[in-house]
Amino acid sequence: MPPALYDSFIADYYDEAPLVRQRTQDVAFYRDAAREFGDPVLELGCGTGRIAMALAQMGKRVTGLDLSERMLEHAARKRAALNKEERERVHLVQGDMTQFDLGEKFQLILIPFRSFQHLLEVRDQMACLEQVRKHLRPAGRLILDVFQTDAERIHDPVHMRESPLVEYRTHQGKQVRISERVAAFHRAEQRNDSEMIYTIEHPDGRKERLVFAWPLRYFFRYEVEHLLSRCGFRVGAEYGDFDKTPIRDDSPEMIFVAEPSG
Ligand SMILES: C[S@@+](CC[C@H](N)C(=O)[O-])C[C@H]1O[C@@H](n2cnc3c(N)ncnc32)[C@H](O)[C@@H]1O
Structure with missing residues (x-):
């Protein structure tokens, strides 16, 4: 698979x-x-x-x-x-x-x-x-x-700007900030390309930015x-x-x- x-x-x-x-x-x-x-x-x-x-x-x-x-x-x-x-x-x-x-x-x-x-x-x-x-x-x-479905979230460009959602510390001591944005609107297909962006600071100070990008049907x-x-x-x-x-x-x-x- x-x-x-x-x-x-x-x-x-x-x-x-x-x-x-x-x-x-x-x-x-x-x-x-x-x-x-x-x-x-x-x-x-x-x-x-x-x-x-x-x-x-x-x-x-x-x-x-x-x-x-x-x-x-x-x-x-x-x-x-x-x-x-x-x-x-x-x-x-x-x-x-x-x-x-x-x-x-x-x-x-x-x-x-x-x-x-x-x-x-x-x-x-x-x-x-x-x-x-x-x-x-x-x-x-x-x-x-x-x-x-929120009508604004299927077309308003304000949602294409990365906006912070939440910050927390994992049980392993990583500091995580999550933000989100819509990368693209596809109204004709009733779909947004969405991104969940994780900014991670590891206990050793290393920083990482990971993006979970996925299409979402509404x-x-x-x-x-x-x-x-x-x-x-x-x-x-x-x-x-x-x-x-x-x-x-x-x-x-x-x-x-x-x-x-x-
Ligand atoms: C938002 S998570 C929900 C997980 C769980 N139901 C919960 O409530 O925490 C969506 C899940 O759907 C699974 N998924 C997506 N497309 C799928 C498919 N075609 N068949 C089976 N699982 C699928 C993903 O792998 C993911 O684990």
Whole structure:
């Protein structure tokens, strides 16, 4: 398999980045979903296992699938740190969410933290949803979250300027500053080329500037509804945030809870 986007320095910095570490509301939301809809759970784009491990710790059987070997290495280390029973509930698989066959059907399939936005083309999005349909039990649920698109961030040149996001110290004593910028707007393709820039000062004083550059597909609410419907799903609930408030003008998220339409 060719190296995936996340097979880079980003995998080693992912879990400690405040943007990820402080993101606890979604974990609680997905735990609630697993309580309500049951297991086994399949998480597509599971990354370092942030959500998958939390589900295993609450007693759910969970399979995490991800394209990135390096993200999965981190997930495997977390899995190894669980107790025996929890560990046995977690399966990690390297694979592409647009083409996989796990030979098993799941009660709940999750695509958390905007992983679906890595699928740039409609054919990839549809291929993914087709696989979800095949792997979902008849009374199962699919839950995916994407950000609600901010109109300014798809055209305003102010976002092309590098702007600081956060600064923190890692457990290894590295001082890290993260900033971001949009390198290019592609409105016709509903995509931004985004950059997350890490300026790192190592304990020995060495400085490094590392750039995680990635294309990000943005979605609109009714587009996702149509897409789900086209792929054989009915949207049962949708939320604008992980506190389950409705989608409003200023909602940060768009969260879709869908079920097979028959
Ligand atoms: C933002 S991270 C989310 C990780 C994890 N779900 C979480 O909530 O922390 C996106 C993940 O999607 C994975 N990914 C991107 N495209 C993928 C694909 N086609 N198939 C499987 N995983 C993919 C990346 O490797 C990355 O680990």
